[in-house]
Amino acid sequence: MSLSAFFYAMTARPKALVQAAMLACALFAAPMVATAQTLPPCGGDTVCKLGDRSYNILMPDDWDGVTPLPVMMHFHAFLRRGRTVIHHPRIGSETKPRGVMLVAPSAQHRAWRFWQDDPADIAFADAVLADVARRYPVDQSQIYISGFSFGAAMAWRYACARGDRIAGLMTMSGTIKQSSTCANPPRQVRHVHGLNDLWMSLPRGPEHDTTNVVALWRKAFRCGKGRLDGALTLAPGVEFAHFTWDNCAGDRSVTLDIHTGGHFIPTGWLGYQLDGLMPKTPG
Numbered sequence: 001m002s003l004s005a006f007f008y009a010m011t012a013r014p015k016a017l018v019q020a021a022m023l024a025c026a027l028f029a030a031p032m033v034a035t036a037q038t039l040p041p042c043g044g045d046t047v048c049k050l051g052d053r054s055y056n057i058l059m060p061d062d063w064d065g066v067t068p069l070p071v072m073m074h075f076h077a078f079l080r081r082g083r084t085v086i087h088h089p090r091i092g093s094e095t096k097p098r099g100v101m102l103v104a105p106s107a108q109h110r111a112w113r114f115w116q117d118d119p120a121d122i123a124f125a126d127a128v129l130a131d132v133a134r135r136y137p138v139d140q141s142q143i144y145i146s147g148f149s150f151g152a153a154m155a156w157r158y159a160c161a162r163g164d165r166i167a168g169l170m171t172m173s174g175t176i177k178q179s180s181t182c183a184n185p186p187r188q189v190r191h192v193h194g195l196n197d198l199w200m201s202l203p204r205g206p207e208h209d210t211t212n213v214v215a216l217w218r219k220a221f222r223c224g225k226g227r228l229d230g231a232l233t234l235a236p237g238v239e240f241a242h243f244t245w246d247n248c249a250g251d252r253s254v255t256l257d258i259h260t261g262g263h264f265i266p267t268g269w270l271g272y273q274l275d276g277l278m279p280k281t282p283g
Contacts, residue, residue, distance in 0.1 A: 039135060045083060047106075048131060055128045056082035058092045058102040070142035070278065071132060073103040073125065075112060075151030075158070082106040091146075094271035098278070100144070103132055112154035121154060122161050144277065145186075146170040148265050149200055152191075156216075159186045168277040170270060173263050174200045178215040185220040187250070190273045192240065192257040192266060199263040211243055214256050221248035232257060234268035 042048035043057045063069065072095050076085050082104035086092050095102040105128045113119040132138060143166045147155030152174025159169040163186035170190045193202045193213050205212025211226060218226070224247035232242040240257035248254065259266065 042135075044086065047082065048135075050124075050127055050131055053106065053108065053124055053127075054082065055103060055105040055131075056086045057132070058086040058095065058104070060099045060101055061096050063099065066137065068137040068139040069101045070099065070139050070144065071101045071103055071129070072144040072146055072274070073105065073129065075125075075145075075147035075154040076104060076107065076110075077149035077151050078112075079110045080151075081110055088265070090265045090267055091270060094268075094274060098271065098274055100274065100278075101132070101136065101138075103128060107154075112150055119154075119157055122158055125158050126162070140165075142167050142278065144168050144170065144274065146172075146270060147174065148172045149174045149263065153200075156180075159189070160184060160220075163187070168273070170273045170277075172265050172269065173197055175203060175213060176216070178203060178212060180216060182216060182220040185217065185252075187252050188277055189214065189217045189221075189252075189254045190257075190277070191217075191255070192259070192269055194259050194261045194263060196261060197263045202258075210241075210258050211256060214245075214254050217254045218245055218248070221245070221250070221252040221254060223248035223252075223254060226254075226256075234266065234272055238266050240266075 047054035074085050085104035092102055113121050145155050145166050152171035153176050155171050156176045160182040163184040166186045168188040169186050172192050191214055202213050223245040226243050226245040229242045229244050232240040240259050243256040245254040
């Protein structure tokens with residue numbers, strides 16, 4: 001219908017008015033439907049495009065296609081990319097059986113820009129989560145952030161900026177300066193680090209205090225004195241000294257696992273943390 005015909009109909013008899021109104025609704029609604037239906041499919045090795053950037057998705061096992069999904073967004077290590085994350089045997093294998101969608105953004109030039117307080121990659125991560133929510137039903141109360149190595153440092157930056165939006169932070173073998181400002185900290189933090197990490201060494205405190213590695217969070221959460229909860233073993237050959245601060249303001253908590261190894265993602269650690277952070281199913 002031409003514009004002239006449309007306006008003629010608007011001045012015509014009541015039946016024509018109804019028809020014209022219905023046509024107008026269709027004209028304005030059609031682009032919205034088309035937008036939802038024409039998002040390029042992505043998932044697995046097929047990247048999801050966001051301008052000149054991209055991310056990868058790994059769907060969980062046995063999803064019914066309707067129930068809102070918990071999401072874990074993982075920041076990859078230096079020189080890696082999102083595809084590396086979804087195929088990693090100690091990342092994707094932990095999210096899939098737990099009903100969690102794994103979202104893996106890729107850094108420009110394969111390196112996150114986490115050195116400054118407000119890196120541009122925070123806005124990119126926001127855009128990734130928004131794009132995921134356009135594609136799938138997402139449980140916004142269960143957004144988890146994780147990262148390894150340089151990706152762990154980026155995850156710390158993101159959590160300091162968007163802490164009110166995330167249900168928990170899980171990081172491995174990477175930090176930012178403990179004196180950094182954390183304006184909007186998350187509620188729960190879980191960190192693991194190796195005593196013999198040569199790539200991103202554990203930042204010790206006075207008298208070689210290994211718990212200094214989470215000093216930023218303990219200060220931001222106004223935690224009291226922590227405690228050593230003994231040894232934790234998740235897989236043969238790797239044992240952790242497990243520290244807990246559960247006396248922080250606002251029901252926040254921090255845990256720290258220290259092992260004697262180097263720079264790696266411990267087997268079973270992410271799954272163990274997800275099990276502790278995710279809401280328990282009744283029964």
